[in-house]
Each structure stands twice: as C-alpha cells, then as structure tokens.
Amino acid sequence: MEYTEALREILGKNVIFDTVEKIPYMTDASAFNGKEPIAVALPETVDEVKQLLAFCNSNKIFVVPRGGGTSLTGASIPLENFIVLSMAKFNRILSISPADRYVVAEPGLRLDELNDKLSEINFFYPPDPASSMAATVGGSISTNAGGLRASMYGTTKEWVLGLEVVLPDGSSMITGGRVLKRSAGYDLTALFVGAEGTLGIITKAFLKIWPKPEATGRILAYYDSIEKIGLAIRNIKASGITPLIAEFLDRITMDSLNIAKGMSFPAAASYMLILDVASTDLSIAGDLEKTANMLRDLNPIEISITRDPDEMARIYEARKGAYSSLLKVRKSSSQRVIIGDVVVPASELPAALKEIAGKAEELGIMVALFGHISDGNIHANIFAEPGNAESMSKEEEFQKHLGKVALEHGGSVSAEHGIGIEKKDLLLDQEKFTSSDVAIDIMRKIKQAFDPNGIMNRGKIFD
Amino acid sequence: MTESLLEQLENEVGNCINCGFCETVCPTLDPSGFSLWKGARGRVIMGRTLLEDKKKGIPVPVLSDSFYSCLDCHACLFVCPAGVNAGKVSQLSREIITTTSDRKNENPYARMIVEVTARYGNPLGVKARSAAWSEGLQFDRNAEYLLYTGNMFQLMPYTKNLNSARKTMGNAMSNFMASRVANHPSMIKMLSRMRDKEMEQKNFGTLRNIVKLLRLSGISFSYLGEKEPYPGTFIYDLGYIDKFKKYAMYVYSVLKESGAKKIITVDPHTYDLLKNTFPKYVDNFDLEIFYYLDLIKMPALQKGEEKIVYHEPCHFVLRDPRYSKPFQILSSTANTVLAKRSGSKSRCCGGPDELTFPDLSEKASQIRYEELKSTGADIIVTACPICNVNLSKENRTMEIADYLASKLPA
Numbered sequence: 001m002e003y004t005e006a007l008r009e010i011l012g013k014n015v016i017f018d019t020v021e022k023i024p025y026m027t028d029a030s031a032f033n034g035k036e037p038i039a040v041a042l043p044e045t046v047d048e049v050k051q052l053l054a055f056c057n058s059n060k061i062f063v064v065p066r067g068g069g070t071s072l073t074g075a076s077i078p079l080e081n082f083i084v085l086s087m088a089k090f091n092r093i094l095s096i097s098p099a100d101r102y103v104v105a106e107p108g109l110r111l112d113e114l115n116d117k118l119s120e121i122n123f124f125y126p127p128d129p130a131s132s133m134a135a136t137v138g139g140s141i142s143t144n145a146g147g148l149r150a151s152m153y154g155t156t157k158e159w160v161l162g163l164e165v166v167l168p169d170g171s172s173m174i175t176g177g178r179v180l181k182r183s184a185g186y187d188l189t190a191l192f193v194g195a196e197g198t199l200g201i202i203t204k205a206f207l208k209i210w211p212k213p214e215a216t217g218r219i220l221a222y223y224d225s226i227e228k229i230g231l232a233i234r235n236i237k238a239s240g241i242t243p244l245i246a247e248f249l250d251r252i253t254m255d256s257l258n259i260a261k262g263m264s265f266p267a268a269a270s271y272m273l274i275l276d277v278a279s280t281d282l283s284i285a286g287d288l289e290k291t292a293n294m295l296r297d298l299n300p301i302e303i304s305i306t307r308d309p310d311e312m313a314r315i316y317e318a319r320k321g322a323y324s325s326l327l328k329v330r331k332s333s334s335q336r337v338i339i340g341d342v343v344v345p346a347s348e349l350p351a352a353l354k355e356i357a358g359k360a361e362e363l364g365i366m367v368a369l370f371g372h373i374s375d376g377n378i379h380a381n382i383f384a385e386p387g388n389a390e391s392m393s394k395e396e397e398f399q400k401h402l403g404k405v406a407l408e409h410g411g412s413v414s415a416e417h418g419i420g421i422e423k424k425d426l427l428l429d430q431e432k433f434t435s436s437d438v439a440i441d442i443m444r445k446i447k448q449a450f451d452p453n454g455i456m457n458r459g460k461i462f463d
Numbered sequence: 464m465t466e467s468l469l470e471q472l473e474n475e476v477g478n479c480i481n482c483g484f485c486e487t488v489c490p491t492l493d494p495s496g497f498s499l500w501k502g503a504r505g506r507v508i509m510g511r512t513l514l515e516d517k518k519k520g521i522p523v524p525v526l527s528d529s530f531y532s533c534l535d536c537h538a539c540l541f542v543c544p545a546g547v548n549a550g551k552v553s554q555l556s557r558e559i560i561t562t563t564s565d566r567k568n569e570n571p572y573a574r575m576i577v578e579v580t581a582r583y584g585n586p587l588g589v590k591a592r593s594a595a596w597s598e599g600l601q602f603d604r605n606a607e608y609l610l611y612t613g614n615m616f617q618l619m620p621y622t623k624n625l626n627s628a629r630k631t632m633g634n635a636m637s638n639f640m641a642s643r644v645a646n647h648p649s650m651i652k653m654l655s656r657m658r659d660k661e662m663e664q665k666n667f668g669t670l671r672n673i674v675k676l677l678r679l680s681g682i683s684f685s686y687l688g689e690k691e692p693y694p695g696t697f698i699y700d701l702g703y704i705d706k707f708k709k710y711a712m713y714v715y716s717v718l719k720e721s722g723a724k725k726i727i728t729v730d731p732h733t734y735d736l737l738k739n740t741f742p743k744y745v746d747n748f749d750l751e752i753f754y755y756l757d758l759i760k761m762p763a764l765q766k767g768e769e770k771i772v773y774h775e776p777c778h779f780v781l782r783d784p785r786y787s788k789p790f791q792i793l794s795s796t797a798n799t800v801l802a803k804r805s806g807s808k809s810r811c812c813g814g815p816d817e818l819t820f821p822d823l824s825e826k827a828s829q830i831r832y833e834e835l836k837s838t839g840a841d842i843i844v845t846a847c848p849i850c851n852v853n854l855s856k857e858n859r860t861m862e863i864a865d866y867l868a869s870k871l872p873a
Binding site: 029110112336 | 473474478480481482483486487498502509524526542543545546
C-alpha cells in the first residue's frame with residue numbers, strides 16, 4: 001500500500017492496515033456507513049499526532065478523529081481517502097485541582113470514567129450526554145454535547161476552559177487554560193467546541209469541574225398530555241427552582257423500557273416526567289415536596305418521589321439507554337431507529353411536539369418522542385427501513401419537517417448531536433431561515449484559516 | 464449449518480444500535496491496543512459482517528480472531544440498553560464457523576484442543592496425571608456425592624508452560640504446530656513433560672484442601688480417579704456444539720455409572736457447564752450439581768487483621784449472577800472487600816484466552832490484578848483455578864480453599 005511504510009515509520013505498531021480489522025471503524029452510532037479507511041492510527045503521543053497530521057496534510061489525505069464512536073450524525077465515520085485517527089490511547093486524567101475548579105484530561109477519556117474519579121473527591125463534570133458511558137472528552141467537546149443535566153448546568157461549552165490542539169500542518173497550540181476567567185482576544189477554545197474535528201485534533205482538555213450537589217431527589221410524574229408537563233415545568237422554573245434534570249418520555253418509549261428493562265408504568269399515562277431536584281440535606285425534602293405540589297396542580301395520573309440512590313441510578317441509566325431500548329418495539333427486524341435532535345425555547349415545546357406528532361401521523365410513520373423538557377430539546381426517534389425507498393423518503397421528509405418546526409418556534413436544527421453528515425442541508429436551511437447565509441461563509445473562512453488543505457474531517461458540517 | 468444459527472445471530476446483532484456502551488466494559492478492548500474488532504461492539508459488527516456474507520453466499524474473510532478472543536464473560540450484556548449479548552454473538556459466530564468447516568477461520572488451537580479431547584478425554588492429553596493429586600487419599604465408595612474435579616486444576620500447570628513455548632516459537636510456528644497436532648492428535652504427547660511442577664504441587668495442594676474442607680463438613684463422597692473425564696468446557700466454548708453434544712453424553716454416562724446423584728464441582732467453569740449447559744444438551748439430565756463451597760461448614764473464626772479482596776469469577780457473577788456463596792463465606796471469615804469493578808460490572812481475569820491469545824490474556828490479567836491490588840488488600844482470593852493462575856503475580860494471591868484451610872484451627 002502506498003502509505004504503509006511512512007505511516008509505520010510515524011506510528012510503529014500503532015496503526016492498522018488490515019481490511020477486516022478496519023471494518024468496525026467504518027461505523028459509529030449513526031445510521032451511516034463509511035468507506036474503508038486507508039488506515040486506522042492509534043497514536044500514543046502528541047508527537048505522533050503532529051507527525052501524522054503533517055504527513056496527511058502534505059499528501060492530501062483526509063483525517064477523521066474518533067473518540068467513543070458515539071456520533072449520531074455520522075461525524076466520526078471515514079469517507080473516501082480517509083485515515084481514522086483514534087484517540088483511544090489518550091485516556092488519562094493528568095491533574096485535578098478542586099481548589100481551582102479544573103481537571104486536565106486527555107481526549108480519549110470516557111466521560112463516566114472522568115466522573116467516577118471526580119466523585120471520589122465529591123466533584124463532578126456536569127455535561128452528561130446519554131452516551132456518557134462510551135462518549136469521550138474529545139468527542140463531547142467536538143459536538144458540544146448536552147445531556148440530562150444541561151437543564152441546570154448548560155452544555156459542554158460552559159465547561160471547557162482551554163484546549164491543547166494539533167493543527168493540520170503539525171503545529172500545536174494551547175487555547176485558554178487552567179483559569180476560570182480570560183479576556184485575551186478571540187476565544188479560540190470556543191471555536192473547537194462543536195467543530196466536529198474539522199479544525200484540528202484535541203490532545204488535552206482543561207475542563208471546569210464543580211462540587212456535587214449535597215442532596216438530590218427525584219420525582220416521577222405521569223400525565224395524559226405533554227401540555228400539562230410543559231406547563232408544570234414553566235411554573236416550577238418561574239418559581240425559582242431550576243430542575244437538575246427534567247426529562248419527558250412518551251408512551252412508546254415507556255413501552256420499550258418495559259420490555260428492555262422490566263420497568264412498569266401506569267397504563268393510562270401518555271407521558272412521563274422524570275424531574276430531579278438538587279438541594280441541601282436540610283432543604284431537600286421541602287424542595288421536593290414544593291416541586292411535587294406544583295406538579296400535582298396539573299392533575300398527574302400518578303406521582304412519586306424517591307431519594308433511594310439505587311432506584312435513582314436505575315431510572316437514570318434506563319433513560320440514558322432509552323434510544324437503544326426503542327429497538328425492542330420495532331415492527332420488524334429490518335427496522336432501524338433514527339434519532340432526531342432539535343431544540344426550541346422550553347415554553348414552545350408542547351406546541352412544537354404537537355406539530356411533530358401530527359406530521360408523524362400524516363406520514364403514517366412510527367415516531368417515539370423523548371427529550372430534555374427543561375431546555376426544550378426534543379429527540380424524535382423515527383422507525384425506518386433502510387432498505388425501503390419509501391420508508392427512507394418519509395424519514396427524510398420527517399427530519400426536514402422536524403427542523404422546520406424547530407426554526408419556526410425560534411429554535412435550532414441541532415441541539416446537542418452536531419451536524420455531521422446528516423444535517424448539512426438542515427444547517428443551510430437554518431442559516432436561510434434566519435437570513436444568516438453569511439454565517440456559513442464565515443465558518444468556511446475559519447475552516448480555511450485552520451485547515452487550508454481541507455484535510456480535517458472533510459465533508460462534515462458543510463461541503 | 465442450520466438456518467436457526469443464522470436467525471439467532473440476526474436476532475442478536477439486529478438489536479444493536481452501535482451505542483458502544485458494551486466496549487467500555489469489555490476486558491479485551493484495552494489489552495488489544497484498543498483495536499475495535501477485539502472489543503464487544505466490534506464483535507457485534509463483525510458478527511453482522513459474517514451474517515451478511517453468509518446470507519449472500521460469498522466467502523467470509525478471515526475475521527474469527529474477533530470471536531475467538533472474546534472471553535465469554537458477558538459483562539457487555541449488563542450494560543446494553545437493548546439486551547444485546549456480544550458474548551452470544553461470539554459464541555454463535557464460532558459455531559457457524561465450525562459448523563461450516565470454514566478452515567481458514569477456525570482457530571488452530573481450538574481445533575487442536577477439540578481433536579485431542581476427542582481422542583484422550585483431556586484437552587492436552589494428560590489424563591494419566593489427572594489423579595496424581597489424590598495419591599494416598601482414600602475415598603468413599605457408593606457415596607451420595609461424587610467429587611468431580613473436571614481436571615481444571617490439573618491442566619493449569621501444562622497451559623502455563625505451553626504458553627511459554629508459544630512465545631518462544633512465535634505465532635506462525637505455534638499455529639502451524641497446533642494444526643499439526645489437530646491433524647495428528649498423538650503428537651500432543653510431547654506436552655506431557657511440559658508442566659510447571661511448582662504450580663502442579665500448589666494446585667494438588669488446593670485439591671487436597673478441598674477434600675479436607677469437605678470432610679471436616681461431614682460430607683461423604685467418592686472420586687473417579689483417572690477415569691474422571693474432562694467436562695468438555697473448551698469444546699463448548701470454542702463453538703463445536705455438535706461434538707459437545709456427543710461429548711456431554713459421554714461425560715454424563717461416566718458420572719451416572721458412579722451411582723452418585725449429587726456432583727461436587729470445584730471450579731466455576733465446570734459448575735456452570737454442568738448446572739446450566741448440560742441440561743440443554745443431555746436428555747433427562749438428572750444430576751444435582753454443587754460447587755464445593757455449597758457444602759462447607761466453616762467453624763466460627765475470629766476475624767484477623769488482614770484485608771482480603773475477593774476476585775469474583777465471571778461464571779459466578781456474570782454468567783450465573785445469583786451465585787454469591789464464596790463471598791458470603793469469605794465475609795464471615797475475614798475482612799473482605801471487592802474491587803471497584805465488581806458484581807455485574809466485574810472484570811474478567813483474561814484466563815479463557817490463555818491458550819488461544821496468550822498475549823492478550825496476559826495484558827487483561829495485569830489490568831485486573833492492578834485493580835485488585837489498588838484496594839490495598841493484603842491478599843487476593845480467587846475461586847477458580849484459571850483466575851488463580853492469571854492473577855498470581857506477586858505472591859499475594861490465594862485460592863479460596865487454601866485460604867479457608869489456612870484459617871482452620873490447628
């Protein structure tokens with residue numbers, strides 16, 4: 001093979017050429033299938049990353065960085081003439097400073113492993129995408145991942161203090177660092193958050209950490225309509241309580257969790273709300289009761305409160321696995337579930353959901369709905385047949401409509417999954433809708449400044 | 464190959480959404496250098512490739528290392544939101560490969576083990592020494608219980624030295640030799656001199672301690688000695704299911720001939736195989752299966768100062784998660800802790816790959832050893848001969864029978 005010798009020289013044994021061994025790198029958690037990469041690089045040092053990028057830049061070989069391979073939009077799959085750059089071996093925590101509120105971590109570290117370690121000192125890193133068991137520091141920065149706790153703590157962009165990155169020409173730089181404040185020109189760190197690996201390779205991340213809430217409790221409430229949940233959340237937030245998490249699940253999702261996890265739900269419930277309250281040991285009981293009373297005002301079918309850690313962990317894990325569990329209720333083994341991800345202002349969510357459900361009914365497709373109701377993030381999960389043209393055409397029409405609904409309600413076509421391959425057209429729709437065509441031009445110019453040869457994850461975000 | 468095998472594989476891989484949760488707990492991903500095909504999600508993807516090629520009727524590429532390197536611990540199943548078991552994908556894929564006599568995908572060591580077991584009733588052809596541990600011991604006749612060692616403790620000294628020889632030979636020569644032995648099983652006799660004698664003495668001592676503990680508990684039992692057959696664990700695990708069915712019938716008939724209806728096993732692999740797998744393949748299987756600790760009655764002992772960490776065998780916490788007897792007994796005897804990864808999140812010692820992927824096995828065992836050591840325990844206690852060998856690194860690892868025997872009053 002043309003590049004074998006040179007890549008071996010740079011990476012030694014840390015490179016895969018075998019066709020069969022490369023197969024798993026052609027997929028991620030999205031519905032897209034990639035092309036066979038030229039090679040899979042698994043560097044162990046920053047110097048190897050630098051040499052590799054310089055080599056690829058000189059030879060016009062495209063590079064897709066890979067973290068946990070959990071992208072839902074095809075951001076981490078290789079296309080034609082690509083090398084996969086897996087950061088799996090960069091998986092260490094380099095330092096933790098609770099007094100200064102930061103941790104320095106490598107990009108291949110999985111988020112749950114980071115939080116396991118931080119929990120030993122009673123701290124945590126708040127971004128918790130549902131994929132946090134497999135998702136990595138680098139991957140979650142590159143998609144500006146959100147998650148359940150975004151309700152209270154915001155998304156990844158709020159928690160990245162700085163980065164060490166290797167640029168396509170093999171040079172490196174540090175943006176930001178170990179401090180919570182910085183006002184020194186353009187915020188280059190922010191450019192890499194959500195860049196999906198199109199600007200460079202993150203080799204180190206300086207992340208803000210926070211003390212864990214002293215006490216938490218969970219309310220489970222079931223309703224016959226999403227409007228009631230929307231109204232309840234609005235009342236709760238208006239009263240000054242910010243939920244730690246506030247998740248809604250529709251009936252299809254509840255049924256899938258029943259099959260996959262053996263969880264039971266009231267038969268009459270159309271929607272479920274999972275709401276966590278964070279407080280102090282002294283106040284938690286009162287805060288939970290006050291919140292539950294506001295939920296009771298909207299006539300729930302059933303409502304319960306738990307502070308049992310095992311029970312809370314069980315529900316939390318089930319919610320995080322909801323997307324995968326949906327396969328349990330598909331109509332045939334050839335069906336796939338394709339997850340949609342849009343966001344609207346939280347108070348617009350009930351109206352937006354109604355329109356989304358209406359479109360699913362009009363198209364005659366099965367769609368399961370769940371999401372983060374406190375920040376207006378809707379995941380519409382479409383059951384589609386990849387081998388069936390009509391089914392895929394409906395899926396595409398539905399996704400398009402989903403984006404339209406989000407925009408019309410003042411939201412965005414992507415909340416926390418990024419653009420990848422899947423949403424390139426929707427991104428253009430969004431810029432048109434907001435009369436911001438120039439924004440894409442500016443993004444392209446930024447890309448050009450960092451990556452003049454266009455080797456970094458080419459074909460993702462925009463063409 | 465039966466259609467049902469492909470259907471079963473399709474059911475399993477079809478439920479996977481590629482979320483990757485499974486690979487975070489897979490004990491072979493890290494030791495493989497993070498090469499995805501030797502991780503749980505990679506195995507499901509390779510299973511999908513195998514399935515698609517089989518359905519299309521096109522030749523399957525050489526992909527079986529993905530499945531043979533699976534340790535069958537089933538840790539992946541416990542984190543999968545859709546209930547997919549990458550271990551089952553590996554098991555089914557191996558079975559498809561062996562059923563179709565896909566020689567280029569068959570692992571040479573797997574084939575060697577199966578052929579030698581069929582010829583000698585022992586995977587390494589060393590049945591003759593399988594009863595040497597019991598020299599001088601008298602066993603009961605026509606007792607209610609039969610002690611069935613399954614030969615696992617006796618085999619470990621040979622596998623250790625076999626692996627040393629493999630490292631010296633290199634992979635290509637080693638695989639060539641395994642193929643030669645598979646074709647000419649009598650060549651295995653070269654192995655009979657290759658045992659680690661120190662380990663053999665240690666393991667013989669463990670078996671004798673098991674006997675001691677059982678006798679002190681008032682259990683009367685017989686033993687088949689050299690007639691005792693190997694249970695067929697490898698044949699089953701490596702996917703030779705048709706051969707396993709026949710072999711299991713043979714083992715059952717030998718056990719039945721003893722007249723005992725209650726079988727005492729001494730390792731978790733044999734226990735799980737006889738208790739949970741044999742009944743699926745042997746019609747009217749009517750033997751009652753025990754792990755020896757089920758029958759032990761330890762005297763009340765004062766807990767000492769030492770801290771021990773118990774490494775749970777996969778077959779007790781992941782394959783048969785209801786079995787917690789060893790931990791109960793240890794906890795009542797000593798200050799016992801578990802590693803951070805324990806219970807349904809336990810990490811395999813890497814042992815089942817010892818013969819087929821020795822380098823990977825060694826790295827996996829080192830990772831688990833460090834986890835256990837990081838608890839600050841003075842002693843690592845195992846309840847499986849394979850775990851014991853793999854985790855014996857700094858003279859701080861003891862088999863549970865040896866530990867309990869050391870606590871008995873003089």
